[in-house]
Amino acid sequence: MNTTYDISGILPDETISEISGGTNVLISGPAMIGKQELAIKLIASGHDRDEGILIVTTRRNATSLINDFKQIIPDLDTDRIGIVNCSGTDDRQRLDEIALEKVSSPGDLTGISIGTARLLQGFYDRDISEVRHGLISLSTMIQYLNIETVFKFIHIYTSRIEDTNGIGVFTIDNDSHEPRTVNVISSEYDLIIELRENESGDLELRVLGPESGSRSWYPY
Amino acid sequence: MKTNRTTIDRIGDVAETYQRWLSGRYDTIVATSGAEALEVLDDDVDVVLLDRMMSSISGDEVLSTIRAKNIDCRVAMVTAVDPDLDVIEMGFDEYVVKPPDRDQLIETIERLLDRADLDDNLQQYYSLLSRRIALQQQKSEDELMESTEYRDLLERIEMAHEAVDEQIGDMSSNVNFLGAVKEIMGDDERQNGPGSRENNQQ
Numbered sequence: 066m067n068t069t070y071d072i073s074g075i076l077p078d079e080t081i082s083e084i085s086g087g088t089n090v091l092i093s094g095p096a097m098i099g100k101q102e103l104a105i106k107l108i109a110s111g112h113d114r115d116e117g118i119l120i121v122t123t124r125r126n127a128t129s130l131i132n133d134f135k136q137i138i139p140d141l142d143t144d145r146i147g148i149v150n151c152s153g154t155d156d157r158q159r160l161d162e163i164a165l166e167k168v169s170s171p172g173d174l175t176g177i178s179i180g181t182a183r184l185l186q187g188f189y190d191r192d193i194s195e196v197r198h199g200l201i202s203l204s205t206m207i208q209y210l211n212i213e214t215v216f217k218f219i220h221i222y223t224s225r226i227e228d229t230n231g232i233g234v235f236t237i238d239n240d241s242h243e244p245r246t247v248n249v250i251s252s253e254y255d256l257i258i259e260l261r262e263n264e265s266g267d268l269e270l271r272v273l274g275p276e277s278g279s280r281s282w283y284p285y
Numbered sequence: 286m287k288t289n290r291t292t293i294d295r296i297g298d299v300a301e302t303y304q305r306w307l308s309g310r311y312d313t314i315v316a317t318s319g320a321e322a323l324e325v326l327d328d329d330v331d332v333v334l335l336d337r338m339m340s341s342i343s344g345d346e347v348l349s350t351i352r353a354k355n356i357d358c359r360v361a362m363v364t365a366v367d368p369d370l371d372v373i374e375m376g377f378d379e380y381v382v383k384p385p386d387r388d389q390l391i392e393t394i395e396r397l398l399d400r401a402d403l404d405d406n407l408q409q410y411y412s413l414l415s416r417r418i419a420l421q422q423q424k425s426e427d428e429l430m431e432s433t434e435y436r437d438l439l440e441r442i443e444m445a446h447e448a449v450d451e452q453i454g455d456m457s458s459n460v461n462f463l464g465a466v467k468e469i470m471g472d473d474e475r476q477n478g479p480g481s482r483e484n485n486q487q
Contacts, residue, residue, distance in 0.1 A: 175466055178463050178466040179373065183370060216407075217407040218466065227456070228457040248421070252414055
């Protein structure tokens with residue numbers, strides 16, 4: 066049961082090139098710095114190994130998310146991607162070929178959970194047992210629910226990902242909340258990837274966690 | 286603390302068997318019709334075992350009445366087939382596949398009673414963690430470790446974490462996962478809509 070998920074070539078060499086099954090990752094950084102792009106890269110990189118992709122999106126609709134994935138994986142196998150859309154924005158294009166669950170709001174945790182359970186069941190029914198989960202973004206959930214509820218949900222959902230031996234990639238705008246909120250949420254994760262812009266305006270990244278390798282800042 | 290739990294069992298001719306199995310551990314009430322079940326239900330009832338196939342009032346109706354009256358109890362559906370996801374979408378908390386044996390029945394009831402404490406325990410875990418983070422913002426970890434109070438806090442966090450994880454159980458089970466989410470949503474779903482920002486921070 067020692068599944069590992071390959072992420073080679075995405076993060077600096079000194080950090081990590083694979084993530085073991087059951088690991089939950091939080092990408093933390095200021096708004097608009099590229100957390101979502103990084104999350105999509107980390108999630109997409111298992112596609113050529115027959116893994117499944119299961120995304121909860123709170124801001125963008127499924128169509129634009131699929132387009133982002135197609136940029137990285139031109140021959141995206143639509144049978145291996147499932148999306149729970151709770152962004153409230155409808156998909157203009159019909160997405161007949163994509164497993165899509167619509168939930169009315171990022172605050173409807175029951176709906177979101179049922180959606181993810183259905184999609185995961187769908188993967189298992191097709192013998193796809195290795196799944197990369199994404200939740201983009203926690204910050205939207207915090208706008209809809211009180212912070213305790215979001216924290217409790219994170220505890221449950223990360224446990225779910227751990228117990229099903231998948232990996233989870235979550236994002237949070239660390240400049241939109243109290244530092245204390247961000248720290249309490251971070252403590253629920255096995256790995257934290259932090260993004261920042263240095264004084265010269267260049268992007269930097271560091272990886273924190275027990276299996277993270279080097280903890281220094283690297284250009285990204 | 287876990288006293289006076291009442292289990293209502295309304296499964297016609299097998300109800301008596303269930304009651305015999307359960308009555309040593311729990312206070313039990315047997316109702317043999319939907320109407321009777323609704324009559325005896327109140328806030329003292331913690332767990333309801335409900336057969337969907339009943340005469341007069343259907344199990345679904347009993348369930349929706351329980352929810353409408355806001356009675357804080359967990360309801361397990363007793364069913365002939367393994368319904369998994371569907372059962373949660375119908376509003377049940379668990380299901381028991383017929384015919385259960387004594388151990389299965391008790392296990393299900395215990396899981397439901399455990400889950401009833403999950404929200405409080407997660408809340409407690411959150412508060413303790415939050416306190417730790419606040420302290421870490423003021424002092425270095427080395428400084429903090431010199432205080433007995435802080436080391437005590439770390440121990441309490443560890444214990445709270447273990448308690449929570451024991452209660453949530455195996456999250457690869459859909460019913461456990463969805464049941465846990467349902468527990469934490471209790472108040473938020475009703476009271477807060479969009480725009481209720483981080484209102485509970487100190």
